[in-house]
Every structure is written in structure tokens, then in C-alpha cells.
Amino acid sequence: MSRRAGGGQGLPAVDLRLRDLELRELMDDPDCDPRALARTFRRFAVVNSLVSGWRAAWRTHVVPALPASGRGRVLDLGCGGGDLARALVRWAASDGFDIEVVGVDPDPRAIVAATRSVPRGVSFREQSSGDLVAAGERFDVVVSNHVLHHLGDEERAGFLGDSERLAATRSLHSDIRRSASAYRAYALGSVLVAAGTFVRVDGLRSIRRSFTLPELRTALPTGWRAESAAPHRVLAIHDA
Numbered sequence: 001m002s003r004r005a006g007g008g009q010g011l012p013a014v015d016l017r018l019r020d021l022e023l024r025e026l027m028d029d030p031d032c033d034p035r036a037l038a039r040t041f042r043r044f045a046v047v048n049s050l051v052s053g054w055r056a057a058w059r060t061h062v063v064p065a066l067p068a069s070g071r072g073r074v075l076d077l078g079c080g081g082g083d084l085a086r087a088l089v090r091w092a093a094s095d096g097f098d099i100e101v102v103g104v105d106p107d108p109r110a111i112v113a114a115t116r117s118v119p120r121g122v123s124f125r126e127q128s129s130g131d132l133v134a135a136g137e138r139f140d141v142v143v144s145n146h147v148l149h150h151l152g153d154e155e156r157a158g159f160l161g162d163s164e165r166l167a168a169t170r171s172l173h174s175d176i177r178r179s180a181s182a183y184r185a186y187a188l189g190s191v192l193v194a195a196g197t198f199v200r201v202d203g204l205r206s207i208r209r210s211f212t213l214p215e216l217r218t219a220l221p222t223g224w225r226a227e228s229a230a231p232h233r234v235l236a237i238h239d240a
Ligand SMILES: C[S@@+](CC[C@H](N)C(=O)[O-])C[C@H]1O[C@@H](n2cnc3c(N)ncnc32)[C@H](O)[C@@H]1O
Pocket: 044, 048, 077, 078, 079, 080, 081, 104, 105, 106, 107, 110, 127, 128, 129, 130, 144, 145, 146, 147, 150, 159
């Protein structure tokens, strides 16, 4: 991987050889500006639709894991502002599936943002993966977006263990694949959508915290596999 990025887009040069686990996202500050946070949740819906590759992942990795009846329950762990949960029911309807999607997040600010728009087939709850395991819940497929890079080693092990227990068929966790080109592309593109939000700073910090494919392979527990998805994505997958 090219070692450095930035330095030319109004940003200091950064070293991308290693994950930068010291970085904290502005959104994670409980005292951050609530209006900027609300705008950030809404704007991440735009960013996710452009960069997260979920439309393809839905077809290649979620659909094959749904029951043959075409009906199923999908869990979005760490749903944030809820855009992935809403997109999944939309894609399901247009592809002839009838699914229920439950989005959970232990951060009450995320659930306030998510519940601003709750289409038919979607529900949001202020819960963690551990809460759902304790309640004995099960889903056909468990997904997440941009959660893995967010967690420390112990939290990630707990999160993935919870995911295995919650998924009857498949767990699919999608995240950014760290590289200098991903960093450069986001530094340039995010300028267009970042005004008044934490989207640019937090997105760039997220890239610096995220995994390369070999790093993710090493970090995943036994029984999980890592795949790369274009562009700039990694997937962590577990089949029950
Ligand atoms: C970087 S945000 C991603 C939000 C959203 N998925 C998106 O793509 O915009 C990570 C989220 O994971 C949530 N989270 C962390 N640990 C979790 C757990 N064990 N169960 C469910 N959500 C969790 C956090 O509260 C946070 O909102």
C-alpha cells in the first residue's frame, strides 16, 4: 500500500501503513453539537449510498442467505441514522422479497435520527447486539455497516460473537478498506457533501481506523472469512 496520503487537499499528510486506533470520531463525543450531529446522520445516508457498495452486497451476499420463501428477518447492527435498514426493505421490495428489517443501536442519538423516517417493514430499537442475545432474538441475516473499524479488539470479538448467535444463516459486516487511494478519493469527494456536518473529518478518521484485507483476515475469529469488495470495501462473513 502507498504509505502516505493528504498533504495536497488542505490536509496534513498522513501515514496509512497502520490502523490509527487513537483517533476518535467527532460524532462519538457525547457533548458534540446536536444540530451538526443530526445533519451528519442525514448526510451519511448520502455518503453511504455513494461509497458503501451495499446495493451489490444485497444481491451477492444477502439475497442468497434469505429463506427460499422470499420472506425473512434481517438485523442491522449499529444502524446509526437507519439508511441501510431503509435501503434493504426498498431493494427487497423491488427484487420481489418481503423482508422485515430491525435496526438497533445502543446510542439513543442514533435512534432519534433513525426514527425520523420509518417505512413499512422497518423498525428501530435502542439496543446493543448483547441486549438482543440476552433476549434470545434470532434473525435470518445479520448485517452492519462501518461498525467493525469503530470497535476496539475486545468489543469487536464480542460484537462478532453476538452476531454469530443472532444469525440463523449468515452474518455480513461491511466496512471501508484502508488505502491511500481511498483516503485521497474521500478527501476530494467529501468536500461536496460535508458542509455543516462531521462527515469529512469523521470519514477520514474512519478510513485511518479501518482494516486492509490481510489485517481483517487476521483480526477475524475462527469460522469467519474476509473478502474485498470494490471499490475500497472489505466484508467479514460468517455462515451458520
Ligand atoms: C460508525 S457508526 C455506523 C453507523 C451506521 N451503520 C452507518 O453506516 O452510518 C457505528 C455504530 O455502531 C454502534 N455500535 C457499537 N457497538 C455496538 C453493538 N455491540 N451493537 C450494536 N451497535 C453497536 C455505535 O453506537 C455506532 O452508532
